[in-house]
Amino acid sequence: MNSRYLHNRLIRVVEKVLEGSKLLTDLYIRFFRKMTVDEFSKVFLPEDARVLIIGCGSIPHTAVIVAKEKPWKIVGVDRDKDAVQKARFLVERYGLSDRVSVMEGNGLTFDLSGYDLVVLAHGVEPKDEILKRIAVEVDGETVVLFRTTWDFLDKVYGDEGVPEDFDVVAVFKRPDFIKSVFMKRRVGL
Template sequence: MKKFFASVEKICCEFYPAFYIYHRIYKNVMRNEIKLANITSKDVVLNIGCGAVPFTALHIVQMTGAKVIALDKDKEAVEKAKKCLSKYKMQKNIEIVVGDGIVENLPDFTVAIIALHVKEKAKMLENLKLAKKTGTRVIFRQPAAGYEEEYGCLPDNYIPNCKISQKMKAFNESHLYLIE
């Protein structure tokens, strides 16, 4: 399923009507996550797993004015995302780079949002804890029942500081972790 959606994104980014519809699907998700992490224009948001349609980055910039650094390990998705943002003149405050967030040194950020399809969530959270200072906010989209194996999830002993319900088929909660 992850490969299917990655392919859909690579097609959607080429045609504005498809891009627009795909982008709009996540507006309420982002509204909830912005509220959950209290994201403001003063934040630098690290978006890990941005894909070819960087809707998380776009919504954050549009709704808060924050700067976003978006990572994806798929080089083709990164190039398509850059082209997409440039084509639709939406690149303001968004930097898109190749990376997976687990093995490399991370840029400075105050908030991180981890895409659902990032499978090694526990390793990701541990790397984020090493990289950042106290008070950094991290959001993980947790898969709905039946999607855990496909998308991976944080183990039960990782207890979020807060969570919010989402009305999505593949994930029904976003979890907030504060780095202490």
């Protein structure tokens, strides 16, 4: 088993523990708030933008934070049926059901059409295959946010370089050692 898999598994377990407590869930979301707001300040989308988050998890902190800050319509997708139910409950609890929906789905098969921004969460697996699919299916105007670790962690987690089918538009280094790479599909592919 590699380090990235173990890390992703640990995050899923932590979220499942925290989701049982309103206080802990609120603190978890609050922990990510500023870095997520700063991260999304790198992308400029119209007010009626549609955002897809692949791998939203049982605590869809990205969807909740972005929905509180931006007028965009957000769809969170996760392949874990239990995580989807918990995420829906949290979205409703935060009063965001009118702008955030959570669906069961897989990044390898979920319909990617019609989104202005596609976010690939750090813990999504199999990330390379999903990125290859995104490179083929999104249009040249769709922004893709690819979350990976800072470069110095490549020795621990492995190198998740930017796929050759994309041009980097912006990079944001979050304080939690996640590097957010905003990219667009290379024209002519």
